[in-house]
Amino acid sequence: MLHRHLAIALALAGSLLVLPAVAAEQDKPTPTAKEILARSTPAEWRTPDPQNLLFMQLPTGRVVIELAPDFTPLHAANIRTLVRNHYFDGLAIIRVQDNFVTQWGDPNDDDNGDKSKIRSLGKASRTLPPEFTRPIDAKLPWTPLPDGDVYAPEVGFSEGFPVARDPASGQQWLAHCYGMVGVARDVAPETGSGSSLYAVIGQAPRRLDRNLAVAGRVLEGMPLLSGLPRGAEPMGFYTKPAQRVAIESVRLAADIPAKDRPAIEVLRTGSASFAALVEAKRNGRNAFYARPAGKVDLCSIDVPVREAKAAH
Amino acid sequence: MLHRHLAIALALAGSLLVLPAVAAEQDKPTPTAKEILARSTPAEWRTPDPQNLLFMQLPTGRVVIELAPDFTPLHAANIRTLVRNHYFDGLAIIRVQDNFVTQWGDPNDDDNGDKSKIRSLGKASRTLPPEFTRPIDAKLPWTPLPDGDVYAPEVGFSEGFPVARDPASGQQWLAHCYGMVGVARDVAPETGSGSSLYAVIGQAPRRLDRNLAVAGRVLEGMPLLSGLPRGAEPMGFYTKPAQRVAIESVRLAADIPAKDRPAIEVLRTGSASFAALVEAKRNGRNAFYARPAGKVDLCSIDVPVREAKAAH
Numbered sequence: 001m002l003h004r005h006l007a008i009a010l011a012l013a014g015s016l017l018v019l020p021a022v023a024a025e026q027d028k029p030t031p032t033a034k035e036i037l038a039r040s041t042p043a044e045w046r047t048p049d050p051q052n053l054l055f056m057q058l059p060t061g062r063v064v065i066e067l068a069p070d071f072t073p074l075h076a077a078n079i080r081t082l083v084r085n086h087y088f089d090g091l092a093i094i095r096v097q098d099n100f101v102t103q104w105g106d107p108n109d110d111d112n113g114d115k116s117k118i119r120s121l122g123k124a125s126r127t128l129p130p131e132f133t134r135p136i137d138a139k140l141p142w143t144p145l146p147d148g149d150v151y152a153p154e155v156g157f158s159e160g161f162p163v164a165r166d167p168a169s170g171q172q173w174l175a176h177c178y179g180m181v182g183v184a185r186d187v188a189p190e191t192g193s194g195s196s197l198y199a200v201i202g203q204a205p206r207r208l209d210r211n212l213a214v215a216g217r218v219l220e221g222m223p224l225l226s227g228l229p230r231g232a233e234p235m236g237f238y239t240k241p242a243q244r245v246a247i248e249s250v251r252l253a254a255d256i257p258a259k260d261r262p263a264i265e266v267l268r269t270g271s272a273s274f275a276a277l278v279e280a281k282r283n284g285r286n287a288f289y290a291r292p293a294g295k296v297d298l299c300s301i302d303v304p305v306r307e308a309k310a311a312h
Numbered sequence: 313m314l315h316r317h318l319a320i321a322l323a324l325a326g327s328l329l330v331l332p333a334v335a336a337e338q339d340k341p342t343p344t345a346k347e348i349l350a351r352s353t354p355a356e357w358r359t360p361d362p363q364n365l366l367f368m369q370l371p372t373g374r375v376v377i378e379l380a381p382d383f384t385p386l387h388a389a390n391i392r393t394l395v396r397n398h399y400f401d402g403l404a405i406i407r408v409q410d411n412f413v414t415q416w417g418d419p420n421d422d423d424n425g426d427k428s429k430i431r432s433l434g435k436a437s438r439t440l441p442p443e444f445t446r447p448i449d450a451k452l453p454w455t456p457l458p459d460g461d462v463y464a465p466e467v468g469f470s471e472g473f474p475v476a477r478d479p480a481s482g483q484q485w486l487a488h489c490y491g492m493v494g495v496a497r498d499v500a501p502e503t504g505s506g507s508s509l510y511a512v513i514g515q516a517p518r519r520l521d522r523n524l525a526v527a528g529r530v531l532e533g534m535p536l537l538s539g540l541p542r543g544a545e546p547m548g549f550y551t552k553p554a555q556r557v558a559i560e561s562v563r564l565a566a567d568i569p570a571k572d573r574p575a576i577e578v579l580r581t582g583s584a585s586f587a588a589l590v591e592a593k594r595n596g597r598n599a600f601y602a603r604p605a606g607k608v609d610l611c612s613i614d615v616p617v618r619e620a621k622a623a624h
Contacts, residue, residue: 096539098538099490099534132603147462148460150459150460150607151607151609178515187600189602202514203490203514203515204515204612206609206612207596207601207604207608207612211600211602223542226410226411226514226538227408227410227539227541227542228539229539230535230538284519288523289519289523290501291444291522293463293518293519293521295462296519297463297518300516300517300518
C-alpha cells in the first residue's frame, strides 16, 4: 500500500475497515493476507528439515536460508560440508549490484584479493556437476499457478520454492525470484561449489534460470542483504575492504541443540491457506486497491515464514 | 554475471573473450550491451525535455527523475508547481519497505508527524483526477515486446517508459517496473497530488498498475533509494526521525541555466540499438550464459541513460 497515512493503511491491512451495510457483495473487501494467515491451521505449516536450514550471522542480524536438496542435492551437501568446516566464518559480503544480487564469499578469491590467503574448502568439492535443472518427478509436490509465465511453459511451487518447468524436455528448475539463493561460479558450468553464494535483490533475473544452480531461499533477513550500499566497482564489487559486511558465522540448524533452535515454520505451498493467499494476490480488493490485477506472476508471491516464540 | 573473478567477468562483458577460430557460428558470443551502446549513433539518443527532468539532491548524491506528462499530465504539472515552490526541500525519505518501495514526502503528514507542521502545498492542488490509465493513441510512440506479459494483453515501450495496454478497453498505462516513480495517495483515488512519491525497489508490483498514478522514472541514482536500511515500522516506515534521509532540494532542469544542466541523454526506445539490446536480453549468449532465455519480460529491460561530459 502506498498511503500517506499509516493509520489508514493499517486499518485497511487489518479488519477495521467499515463499509456501508448496503455495499454490494462485489464491493466487499476480500480477505487480507493477515486475515488468511490468522485462520491457517497448524498442519498447514512445516518445520524445515534442520539439515537444510542455515543461520548466517551478520553484525546487523541473522539471515536464515533454506536449502533445496530436491533440486540441487550435491550443492546442498557441499554447502553443509563448508558450513560444518566453519568455512564462511570471517568471510564477507563482497558485492551488492543494484537491481540484481548481493553476493558473499572469500574476498581474497577475486581480483583484488590476496591469492595466497584464499581459504581452503577443506573436504568440500571445488567443482560440482551443474544441477541447473532436474527431471520433473511426480513424487515432488507441485502447486501450479494459473496465469502463465513469460519464460517457461509452466510455473508453480514445490516445497516452498518457486519452480519453472518444461514438460517438453521433462525438466524443472528453481526460478531466480527475489530472495532466492544461487551458486556463483566461473565460466565453466561445473565451477560452482557453494563457497560463494548470491541472493536476488531486484527484479527476478530469470535469464539466469538454467544457467546457474539455485541452492535455496532466504526465509528471514532479506533486508540485511538488500538494504546495503551498492558497490562502486563494476558489477557492484566494493572498492574498499572496509565497505564489506563481515559474516560472523554460518551454522546448520542440525548442529544447534534442538532446544536452542529458532522455531521457524514455512507455510506449505500445497495448503488451502497458500491457495487463498495466491487468490488474494490475484483478485484481492479493498477500498484502496479497487481494481484487482486478476493475475499474479510467480515471483510476486511470497511464501510466508513465521517463528514461534520459544516455550522455555 | 555471477563470477567469482572480476577479471573474467569484465573480459566477458567487454570484447576480450577469445574463442577458438573453429568455433561454430552459433557458439560465437552475441554482442554485449556495452558493445551495442558503443555502436549507437547520436541520433538514437534523446535529451529529456527540461520541463520533465527533476534533480533530487540527497546528502548521498543526486537522483534524476524524468516525468511522463503524456501519461500523467496533471500530475506532472502539479509536481512542477511543487518543485518550483521548493516544496520538497527539507522533506525526507519516510519509508523503505523491502522488495516494494522507497517513499518520500512530508514526515509530518503521517501518524507520527506533527499535524500543525504539515507543509503547505502552496498553489499546487491537493487532489487530482487519478490518471491511472490513458487512451491508446497512435500519435504516441510504441515499441511492442514480443514475449507477452502475465498481467496485460500487450506490453512495450513508449518514449523510454515501460507501458502495458489493453486494446479491448483502448487504455494504456505506465507499468510499475523497478525504478518507476508513483504517486502515493490516501484511500480515495483523487487524493494523490505528487507531494509524496515512491520508487519501486523490488520485484515489479504490477498489481499496483491502474490503481495508482505513475509519474515517471528514475534515470539516475536508484542505488541511493534502494540501498537504504528498511524501516522497522509496518510498511517500512522509519521508527525514528533520525533514520530518515533528508531531501536537500528538488529542482527542475528548466530552472537551471542551460550551461549548468547535466547533459543527460536517454536511448530512444524506438531505436535500432534499443531493439538490439532487447534481443541481447532475449537471446544473448556467451561463454558464461550458454543457455539464452529466448524471452524477456517488460520489467527486465533497462532503458540506458548516459551523461555527456560538460564541454565547457
